[in-house]
Amino acid sequence: MPDSNRSILQGTLDLLILKTLSWGPRHGYAIARWIEETTDDVMRIEEGSLYPALYRMQKRGWIKSGWGESDIGKRIRIYSLTPAGRAELRAQSAQWDVMVKAMARVLRPA
Amino acid sequence: MPDSNRSILQGTLDLLILKTLSWGPRHGYAIARWIEETTDDVMRIEEGSLYPALYRMQKRGWIKSGWGESDIGKRIRIYSLTPAGRAELRAQSAQWDVMVKAMARVLRPA
DNA sequence: TCCCATACCTTGACGTTCTAGGTACGCGCG
DNA sequence: CGCGCGTACCTAGAACGTCAAGGTATGGGA
Numbered sequence: 001m002p003d004s005n006r007s008i009l010q011g012t013l014d015l016l017i018l019k020t021l022s023w024g025p026r027h028g029y030a031i032a033r034w035i036e037e038t039t040d041d042v043m044r045i046e047e048g049s050l051y052p053a054l055y056r057m058q059k060r061g062w063i064k065s066g067w068g069e070s071d072i073g074k075r076i077r078i079y080s081l082t083p084a085g086r087a088e089l090r091a092q093s094a095q096w097d098v099m100v101k102a103m104a105r106v107l108r109p110a
Numbered sequence: 111m112p113d114s115n116r117s118i119l120q121g122t123l124d125l126l127i128l129k130t131l132s133w134g135p136r137h138g139y140a141i142a143r144w145i146e147e148t149t150d151d152v153m154r155i156e157e158g159s160l161y162p163a164l165y166r167m168q169k170r171g172w173i174k175s176g177w178g179e180s181d182i183g184k185r186i187r188i189y190s191l192t193p194a195g196r197a198e199l200r201a202q203s204a205q206w207d208v209m210v211k212a213m214a215r216v217l218r219p220a
Numbered sequence: 221t222c223c224c225a226t227a228c229c230t231t232g233a234c235g236t237t238c239t240a241g242g243t244a245c246g247c248g249c250g
Numbered sequence: 251c252g253c254g255c256g257t258a259c260c261t262a263g264a265a266c267g268t269c270a271a272g273g274t275a276t277g278g279g280a
Contacts (some may be wrong), residue, residue: 027227062257
């Protein structure tokens with residue numbers, strides 16, 4: 001990810017994770033891989049950002065987790081959305097739209 | 111500005127300032143007011159963010175400044191884009207588009 | 221055997237923003 | 251005249267999120 005993306009990612013990571021989990025429960029590593037795939041590597045989620053984010057979001061009650069096992073027999077922690085998480089997703093999605101529209105007004109061509 | 115916006119603003123402030131100055135030289139306070147006006151207060155630029163940002167961007171060679179006087183006789187520091195700033199504006203604008211499109215892919219409705 | 225991918229996590233540094241202050245001046249109002 | 255408000259600059263300290271770089275562990279393929 002180029003440097004210019006790194007800072008813009010700030011604040012969008014939670015939204016990305018919330019949206020990813022809205023498709024169904026997933027474990028941490030898979031969340032990161034899915035986001036990178038879906039965005040063609042535009043958003044690269046470092047593990048040093050991912051796990052603190054998951055911890056943070058859990059503490060805020062947006063997601064919950066339990067232990068499970070992957071296809072290849074590795075222990076995995078499976079995250080899923082809580083009702084509060086769904087509400088937060090709606091709020092942050094709407095907010096993102098507002099921001100994008102506001103940016104568009106500023107960035108409109110000469 | 112709601113909390114949810116605060117974090118997304120991260121990284122977009124430089125772009126907002128660069129774009130504002132692309133319309134012509136302005137002083138710091140006026141830059142903030144113009145952005146707030148144009149975005150209907152979606153983006154609120156605190157002075158504690160503004161002045162460090164202007165200093166930073168000047169150090170990076172994107173903008174330059176000189177002293178002047180406002181309509182009502184107050185001393186003002188007038189900022190303007192450098193050629194490097196214009197290039198940076200093009201780069202960050204393009205990058206913003208890429209990010210928005212990537213986010214759209216993730217956020218697409220179920 | 222060794223390396224890679226999977227999968228979890230932590231530490232410390234770094235950059236950016238915010239809160240909350242400070243300075244200074246001119247204008248309008250009572 | 252005194253006072254508050256808006257303009258206009260600036261800074262220090264704290265808070266926050268991300269990153270680089272490390273660690274642990276296991277299974278599969280070369």
